[in-house]
Amino acid sequence: MDFIATILFLALVISSTKGLDPCGPQPDDSDLLVIPIYGKCSPFNPPKPDSWFNTVMNMASKDPARVKYLSSLVAQKTTAVPIASGQQVLNIGNYIVRVKIGTPGQLMFMVLDTSNDVAWVPCSGCNGCSATTFSPNTSSTYGSLDCGLPQCAQVRGQSCPATGSAACSFNQSYGGDSSFSANLVRDSLGLANDIVPDFAFGCINAISGGSVPPQGLLGLGRGPMSLISQSGALYSGVFSYCLPSFKSYYFSGSLKLGPVGQPKNIRTTPLLKSPHRPSLYYVNLTGISVGRVQVPIAPEYLAFNPNTGAGTIIDSGTVVTRFVQPIYKAIRDEFVKHVKGPFTAIGVFDTCFDATAEAEAPLITLHFEGLSMPLPMENSFLHTSAGSRACLAIAPVPNNVNAAMNVIANLQQQNHRILFDVINSRLGIAREACN
Missing domain, CATH: 2.40.70.10 (Acid Proteases)
Structure with missing residues (x-):
């Protein structure tokens, strides 16, 4: 009888497991999946995956620009981002997470970045952006941020007038012949079961030049505009990640937010x-x-x-x-x-x-x-x-x-x-x- 019960249990487990989509929402909603950008669950993976070695070599070839960017980060605001900075923020990423922005939530894939603070997403109507964009008009919780607000002062490159009120807008150059413009806005950010209300992020409205952002960016740095700072007591300044190997085409890692x-x-x-x-x-x-x-x-x-x-x-x-x-x-x-x-x-x-x-x-x-x-x-x-x-x-x-x-x-x-x-x-x- 025990043998029959065991067989029935295994059959139930197998049948239930077969119904799970490894690239869909996971039963355990406490963590976010960390997806290799060239993995099966990434919308940016190539139709025909390259070898692991060639994939890593391709990504590593962008490291010099990344390291130059990291060494150039300074606290003071500038009207033009260093060349490597713009390329890094918009065009280089190794791991992505799924988030939802707005009410109702719109699914976006954002690059995980521990060395940047401000989050960015391409928005609808953006000139030169990818097909996947965030649509502010369909969100009931969306709002713009003005130049006079403290969040605007925390971001580099703002083009605010000396007097009067205006939207907090940016026009940053990068890559020599490339640039992007964006507005600093706020909306709800959905992370697994959690909602971060009034999350401030850049809404990109135009790209010019040779580099087009295929995804957004989620800043996990230490500055005041990062997710960890904006979420306040929700995550108590604590997060962790486990990055899967680039060999793991079919698997993902995890991002745990908060002390629990x-x-x-x-x-x-x-x-x-x-x-x-x-x-x-x-x-x-x-x-x-x-x-x-x-x-x-x-x-x-x-x-x-x-x-x-x-x-x-x-x-x-x-x-x-x-x-x-x-x-x-x-x-x-x-x-x-x-x-x-x-x-x-x-x-x-x-x-x-x-x-x-x-x-x-x-x-x-x-x-x-x-x-x-x-x-x-x-x-x-x-x-x-x-x-x-x-x-x-x-x-x-x-x-x-x-x-x-x-x-x-x-x-x-x-x-x-x-x-x-x-x-x-x-x-x-x-x-x-x-x-």
């Missing part, structure tokens, strides 16, 4: 803050080990300097972890002692070798104040499409970056729970299967 459901015993490191780059999540990187050897690094290349922006940040939008040249050289010099060459360069990676030698490769560990992060092989190496070559998946910071900034990127964060506790200024890291 966060890991209890996660090890943490202090979050540091720069007044000149207030959106960024700085951490104290104290050293790096290759195998059992802690590589020699002069303290000035690791030191956090709030005035210059030097130091180490955690970023969701950069693909491959970047270290300033002296740190990268120290890692590479120790690494090649353990792995049989010859070594060749492929794209941004200059330490590629025969994949059969990967078994000899030493473990790379990032040491932060209060915790260490050993990088599993999947977070340390990329394999060519044919599988014959393996590449060390870190790179040096581009030469044109104007600050000594190290960036811990999403490839190294994959299959880890990354916890951000802004109120208590701490960041947690723990291994987790994000698929």
Whole structure:
């Protein structure tokens, strides 16, 4: 009898599971799905998926512009966004989440970005935007924001008159021959079961030039216009994500908002803050080990300097972890002692070798104040499409970056729970299967 009951139970489970759409709304509405932008559940995935290696190489090719943008972020408002900034905000993204904007809610896909604050979406009637746009006219909770409101003063590039009242509008240049214009507006933001009322975001109304935004952007930075700041007590300044591997074409990760459901015993490191780059999540990187050897690094290349922006940040939008040249050289010099060459360069990676030698490769560990992060092989190496070559998946910071900034990127964060506790200024890291 027990056997028959077991068979009936399994049949019920299988039949119910078959009805679930992995790309549809999930039964557990407490988390948001984090979708790789080229994954099956993304509306931006190509009709014919490329190889994992080629996909990562394509995304990593945009990293230099991203890192330059991050190093250029400053607190003061400017009438023109740095060239890399506009490209980053509108045209580069690796992971997206589904949200609903307005009443009734309109489904939008927005890039997850921990280093930006203001959210942006293309709006109906936009000249040059993608087909998927937000329609303000059909939302009963939509409203515009005027120049005199404090939210307008928090955003770069506003074109407000010296006197009188006007809508808070923006006209920002980027990419040389490209620009976009937007109005700062407010509406309800739906995140799983939660509603953030009167959420302020940019409503893009025109694009010119060669870069067209295929999606919106959800800013999870530390500034006053970010989701975490605008949501106030709803999320208490706490969120975490688990990013799935780019190999996970059929799977998604998760974004947990608020203190409920966060890991209890996660090890943490202090979050540091720069007044000149207030959106960024700085951490104290104290050293790096290759195998059992802690590589020699002069303290000035690791030191956090709030005035210059030097130091180490955690970023969701950069693909491959970047270290300033002296740190990268120290890692590479120790690494090649353990792995049989010859070594060749492929794209941004200059330490590629025969994949059969990967078994000899030493473990790379990032040491932060209060915790260490050993990088599993999947977070340390990329394999060519044919599988014959393996590449060390870190790179040096581009030469044109104007600050000594190290960036811990999403490839190294994959299959880890990354916890951000802004109120208590701490960041947690723990291994987790994000698929």
